[in-house]
Amino acid sequence: MPELPEVETVCQNLSKKVLGKVISQAKLNVDKLRFPINKSITRSLKEANIVNVKRKAKYIVIELSNDNSLVIHLGMSGRLTFGEGSLKEKHKHDHFIINFKDESELRFNDPRRFGMIDLIKTNEINDHKFFRSLGIEPLSKEFKTDYLYSLCKRRSKNIKSLLMDSSLIVGIGNIYASEILYEARVLPTRPSNKLKQRECEAICKSSKKILKKAIKAKGSTLRDYKQLDGEVGSFQKLFEVYARDQEPCNICGKTIQKITQNARSSYYCDKCQN
DNA sequence: CGGCGGTCCTGTCAGC
């Protein structure tokens, strides 16, 4: 579900809510999500103080005072909910619950169970399998035209799946890949190694522009994703192509096309994008 | 190594 802007929003909100709080107890209600979860992590969370919250790719990293980091990935349908005081309603698929000493509570709910949870030694985090082979952060200054151009030159796959390949570039998922390529005026079907340098420049710039704009809008809410407090993001109102097949292009008026690439839906305007 | 298809799950919605 959530891509970089949604995870970034969750991390920013989460930081405001839980920084400095002490965990009184944690409870796991499942044996596994995407992977089996070591039940003993709940013991290591007890009495720990939250010292930092940050995003790494699409992972939420919660650093603890005991030199461990709790790492959460929301998968396709995961959601974190924070409540002052114990949340009254129990929901199906509440897999993981953290209670703080001040009586507030954080819940992880994930119907499809594609999410991931693990506890990692903070100083070993980059060696962990979650992070070992991740690509570059698209909002970093290292991600620039020449870097993208060099990634593209050596690969024949279509540019949309290259943008979504987390071993090359992290955080861009199915929604923002289509939006970025529309903004850059490049067709999602173009083989990466056929792109001109100036097209890579456009893709690089539009990646940063679209992701920043989406973070400002607190992400996109389609069905599952909500912010920590249940509020919805608003970037879905700014979609130019995603889920707009059969609707007119906002630039030229031609009908937006929908195709399937690598088993995912892609949306584009075949007049504005080349 | 690169690229692609299958797979993990549940919920929802369109179509019969």
Added chain:
DNA sequence: TGCTGACAGGACCGCC
């Protein structure tokens, strides 16, 4: 009203 199949913000694994 069921039922069935397709599809959904992700990413790993194994095969060619």
